[in-house]
Amino acid sequence: MVVNPREAATLEPQTSAPPLLETAGAPIRQTSLWRDAYRRYLRNKGAVAAAVLFGIIVLYCFLIPGFWFIPGIWTTLFDIDPNQVNFLETYLPPSLEHPFGTDQFGRDLFTRVAKGGQVSIGIGFAATIAILVIGVTYGSISGFIGGKLDNAMMRFLDALYGLPYLPFAILALAVIGTVSFWTMVVALTIASWFTAARIVRGQVITLKENDYVRAAHAVGARWHRVLTRHILPNTLGVLVIAVFLELPAVVLGEAFLSFIGLGINPPDASWGSLASEGRQSYQTHPLELWIPCIFIATLVLCANFIADGLRDALDPRTRET
Amino acid sequence: MALLEVDNLRTYFYTREGAVQAVDGVSFAVEEGRTLGIVGESGCGKSVTALSIMGLIPRPPAKIVEGSVLFDGRDLTKLAERELEDIRGKEIAMIFQDPMTSLNPTFKIGTQITETLRRHFDITKGAARQRAIELLEEVGIPNAPGRLDDYPHQFSGGMRQRVMIAIALSCKPRLLIADEPTTALDVTIQAQILDLLQRLREERRMALIIITHDMGVIAEASDEVAVMYAGQIVEQAPVLELFDQPEHPYTEALMGALPQLEGTGIREGRLTAIPGRPPDLVDPPEGCRFAARCPYVGLDSCATQPQALREVRQGHLVRSSHPTTERGRSREPVTM
Numbered sequence: 001m002v003v004n005p006r007e008a009a010t011l012e013p014q015t016s017a018p019p020l021l022e023t024a025g026a027p028i029r030q031t032s033l034w035r036d037a038y039r040r041y042l043r044n045k046g047a048v049a050a051a052v053l054f055g056i057i058v059l060y061c062f063l064i065p066g067f068w069f070i071p072g073i074w075t076t077l078f079d080i081d082p083n084q085v086n087f088l089e090t091y092l093p094p095s096l097e098h099p100f101g102t103d104q105f106g107r108d109l110f111t112r113v114a115k116g117g118q119v120s121i122g123i124g125f126a127a128t129i130a131i132l133v134i135g136v137t138y139g140s141i142s143g144f145i146g147g148k149l150d151n152a153m154m155r156f157l158d159a160l161y162g163l164p165y166l167p168f169a170i171l172a173l174a175v176i177g178t179v180s181f182w183t184m185v186v187a188l189t190i191a192s193w194f195t196a197a198r199i200v201r202g203q204v205i206t207l208k209e210n211d212y213v214r215a216a217h218a219v220g221a222r223w224h225r226v227l228t229r230h231i232l233p234n235t236l237g238v239l240v241i242a243v244f245l246e247l248p249a250v251v252l253g254e255a256f257l258s259f260i261g262l263g264i265n266p267p268d269a270s271w272g273s274l275a276s277e278g279r280q281s282y283q284t285h286p287l288e289l290w291i292p293c294i295f296i297a298t299l300v301l302c303a304n305f306i307a308d309g310l311r312d313a314l315d316p317r318t319r320e321t
Numbered sequence: 322m323a324l325l326e327v328d329n330l331r332t333y334f335y336t337r338e339g340a341v342q343a344v345d346g347v348s349f350a351v352e353e354g355r356t357l358g359i360v361g362e363s364g365c366g367k368s369v370t371a372l373s374i375m376g377l378i379p380r381p382p383a384k385i386v387e388g389s390v391l392f393d394g395r396d397l398t399k400l401a402e403r404e405l406e407d408i409r410g411k412e413i414a415m416i417f418q419d420p421m422t423s424l425n426p427t428f429k430i431g432t433q434i435t436e437t438l439r440r441h442f443d444i445t446k447g448a449a450r451q452r453a454i455e456l457l458e459e460v461g462i463p464n465a466p467g468r469l470d471d472y473p474h475q476f477s478g479g480m481r482q483r484v485m486i487a488i489a490l491s492c493k494p495r496l497l498i499a500d501e502p503t504t505a506l507d508v509t510i511q512a513q514i515l516d517l518l519q520r521l522r523e524e525r526r527m528a529l530i531i532i533t534h535d536m537g538v539i540a541e542a543s544d545e546v547a548v549m550y551a552g553q554i555v556e557q558a559p560v561l562e563l564f565d566q567p568e569h570p571y572t573e574a575l576m577g578a579l580p581q582l583e584g585t586g587i588r589e590g591r592l593t594a595i596p597g598r599p600p601d602l603v604d605p606p607e608g609c610r611f612a613a614r615c616p617y618v619g620l621d622s623c624a625t626q627p628q629a630l631r632e633v634r635q636g637h638l639v640r641s642s643h644p645t646t647e648r649g650r651s652r653e654p655v656t657m
Contacts, residue, residue, distance in 0.1 A: 147381070211422040217377055218417075219410030219437045219488060222403075229436070233427045 037237075040313040047309020054302040057295065061117030064110065074111050082111040083267045091285055100291050104281055109274075113291055116269035121299070123184050123270070124251040128243050130189040131250075135196025136232070136239070142197070143204030144227050154201070157194050165191050169253060173262055184263055188253050196242055203235040237314035244307035248300035255296050271296050322394065323350035324528045325374070325496055330388035332366075332373045335381065339603040343369040343383070345552035348630075351496065351545075356522060356529040358543030358560070360536065360575075364599060366552040367532045371498045373398075374530075375415055376405040392496070411441040414489035418501040420481035424473035430484050431469030434491055441492045456487040460517060479510035483517070490521060496528045503538060515542050536579055540564060548572050551599050551610040554630060558637040568633055568644035570615045571595075609641065617643055 041047060065082055066072025074080060078097050086106035094101045100109035142153040169191035176183045207213060208231065216230050251271075257263035258272025259279075266273060271292040278289030332344040344366040351357045359367050372378045374390050376397060390397040392413065397405065409415075417423045425433060434456060435449035444452070450469065457465035460483040473481060482502065489497060499518060503511035519542060522529045531542050539546055539560065546563045548556040548571065556569040567573045577593045597614040600606055609615070612624035623642040630640045633647070 211417055211419055212425040214377065215415075215417055215423045215485070215488075216425070217409070218375060218415040219492075220406045220408070220440055221410075221436075222406055225440075229428075230425050234425075236427075 037310075037313040041309050044309040044312060047305050047312075050302040050305030050309070053298065054306060057117065057299055057302070058121060061114045061121060064114040065112075065118070067118055072111065072114075074108075074114075078108075080108045080111050082108060082115045082269070091281075094287075101285075101287055103277060103288055109288065109291065112269050113271070113274060113295060116264075116271045116274045116292065117295060119181065119264055119268065119270040120251055120254055120272070120296070123181060123188065123254045124247050126182075126185045127188040127192075127250045127254075128246045130185060131193045131196050131246055132239060132242065134189065134193045135198075135242075136200050136235075138193075139197040139200030139202075140204050140227060140232060143201035144208060144223070144231065146205070146208075150201075157197060161194055166253065166256060169257060170262055173257070179263060179265060181264075184254060184257070187257075188250050192246070192249060192253070196246065199238060199242055200235060203238055204231055207231045207234050241307055241310045241314065244303045244310060248303040251296065251299060251303075324353045324393060325351045325530075326389075326391040327370075327374065328389050328391070330370065330373060330390065331386045332369050332378060332383055333386050334383045336603075341602045342552050342605060343602060344373060345602075345605070346388070347549070347552075347554055348388075349547055349554065349557065351528045351530060353495070353528050354522070354526040355545065356519075356531060356543045358539040358546045359530065359532045359549060360534060360539050360546060361549035362534055362599065364602075365549045367534075367549055368500055370549075371415065371500050371530065371532055374498065375409060375413060376400070376402075377409075377415075407441075410437055410489075410494070411492045412494055413496045413498065414492070414494035415498040415500065416482070416485045416489045416502050419505045420478055420485050421505065423485055424481055426473055429470050429472055430476070434469075434484075434488050437488050437491050452491070453487075456491055457484070459521070460484070460487045460490070461513075462487075478506055479513065482506060482510075482514055486514075486517065486521070490525070493525065494527065496530070497522070498530045498532070500532045501534070502531065503535070504533070511538070512541075518542065536575060548575070551605060552602055553610060553640065554638070555611065555640045556638065557630070562634075562637055566637075566645065568637065568639040568646060569611075569641045570617055570643075570645075571611045573645060574614075574616075611641075617648065 062070075064072055064074045066075055075082070080097075084107060086102075089102050089106035090104055092098055092102040092106075098108050098110060100113060102108055103112070138153065138157075142150045169187045172187035172190045173179065173183065176186060204227075213226060213230050216226050221230075254263060254270060255272035255275065258270045259276045261276065264270040264273045266277070274292040275289055275296070278285075278287075278292065282289045327350070328348050330344055330347045331342070334341040334343055347366070347370055349357060359370065361367050369378065369383070373385055374392075374397065378385070385398050388398070392408070397408070400408070424430065428436075431450065431453055434453040435446065438444060438449045438452055439446075442449075453469060454465045457468065462468055462480060462483055468476075473484070476484060482505075486502075497518075502518065503514050506514060515538065518529065518531070521527070529542075531538065533539060543560050546556075546558060546560050547554045548563075548569065550571050556563070556567070556572050558568075563572065564576070567576055574593070574595045578595065580592060595614055600610055600613065606612060606624070607627060608625045609618075609623045609628045612618050615623075618624055621642055626642070628640045628642060630638045633639050633644050
């Protein structure tokens with residue numbers, strides 16, 4: 001019902017904020033989506049612990065042996081080359097200089113595991129980012145255009161889904177031929193971009209029906225503008241979660257390929273290839289197998305916990321009760 | 322010639338059950354500086370009419386199967402999507418029902434206003450920002466320069482609707498379509514928003530189409546009223562004429578369903594409701610679409626004969642074979 005315009009007029013001044021209120025206490029702290037999410041994330045103890053542990057592992061991997069131009073702490077302190085073979089020091093037990101001992105060729109495992117971690121984590125993130133780029137492109141085109149094209153693109157995806165993940169990655173590696181860091185990234189990306197594409201498509205379809213998308217159309221925004229400015233930024237929360245859901249899968253995939261000898265080859269190390277080497281002397285020196293395995297397991301577990309925490313923080317409605 | 326002339330517009334939705342005739346032969350015209358109110362119950366085709374004018378109906382499943390929308394002499398139904406995009410926002414703007422969801426939550430409102438400006442005009446960021454401040458002041462947002470960098474969630478519903486209006490007005494459109502602009506707001510805020518729209522319309526000599534299901538809003542805001550029922554206009558008249566002498570049984574029943582605040586018989590008995598439901602628009606009845614719910618259905622063969630919109634008085638159109646004045650003064654009380 002409509003109120004008498006005169007009454008409305010008397011109400012008007014109330015909407016222009018009275019100056020009294022501004023001085024009546026501390027100004028309200030502005031809050032944003034990200035600050036809110038940060039606060040909610042901090043409340044989740046498991047996720048915080050996982051993030052800290054994740055950070056420690058990453059720091060260990062990159063600082064101990066050094067990478068690119070940054071000198072490593074351990075390598076300069078004890079003058080160790082992680083790939084240096086020394087047959088006088090094979091299978092040393094843990095000591096201060098070699099906290100994880102040495103392997104069958106006398107290489108220091110502390111720096112070697114860290115070096116392998118660089119490769120594993122590096123492949124993990126690189127492949128995850130590649131997966132997201134492809135997934136976002138494919139998914140947003142499919143979801144945004146919709147109709148017959150959407151149908152065709154999704155059926156193609158269904159067909160790819162039918163192929164088992166690791167054999168598909170092995171096949172991709174075989175087709176590429178040589179094995180290096182980047183070929184591993186490509187193989188793992190090819191084998192696992194489908195889920196990301198699906199997630200993005202679902203999001204885009206939901207967001208497409210939103211009022212503000214209609215409103216954007218109503219002020220004459222062109223389709224690419226609607227997609228890049230109004231739809232994709234709103235999928236960001238889901239994408240951040242997807243990174244930490246995709247990461248453990250990729251790290252595991254890389255470890256598996258390296259373990260069965262299709263991935264990173266010695267003398268270069270990755271956690272998978274280290275575990276593979278450790279397996280050979282498992283009976284006598286179990287530590288060499290256990291250490292990379294524990295690192296893989298911890299990293300995967302941490303990533304899952306982080307993903308969980310992020311989901312609760314960024315999308316509180318989906319939290320399980 | 323009027324600014325906007327809609328002629329025999331038919332918009333159908335093609336679904337599995339068949340073609341839903343959401344808008345079925347709607348014609349009206351809006352002059353510059355005038356307000357047309359379109360009123361009707363949910364699902365009568367009000368919004369689809371508006372979206373058809375803007376070319377924003379979802380295609381598929383919807384399609385404009387017939388008719389024309391002449392805006393300033395150009396037929397909008399025949400324009401390419403790119404040409405339509407240039408008109409949308411610049412010449413014809415639209416505000417939506419729910420201000421809570423019509424603003425993108427990820428951008429500052431300043432960005433959302435300047436983006437629209439920069440989409441249609443070749444101006445610098447600074448100039449667009451200045452213009453945005455002026456617009457916010459114009460729609461009555463206090464401390465406009467400071468609020469430019471706020472996000473939509475920091476605004477109340479009424480303030481957000483003001484922002485929506487500012488965005489809609491940013492490119493000085495000649496026609497503004499307001500699709501239930503006050504439905505999601507408190508009554509006091511409703512009155513403010515309606516006053517604002519009226520003021521802006523007068524200042525800018527815009528044409529305005531207000532779509533609503535609230536007779537109060539219609540009485541307050543419009544010059545001319547079109548009453549829609551089941552995809553058709555059943556009655557069209559100047560606002561005072563319509564409220565003084567409703568002709569169509571449906572309009573009459575709508576008036577009967579309004580609570581009275583003054584006059585005799587207030588607060589006595591229950592409000593009269595219209596029994597039944599609107600017809601299925603996949604297969605609408607041959608004759609008068611209101612027949613199944615009309616108390617006067619027995620008077621003639623209107624239930625089987627298609628009804629045309631005809632002029633009973635100067636400027637008063639009605640789609641009924643027995644409008645109030647032709648039923649004689651023996652107007653039976655609307656008991657249903």
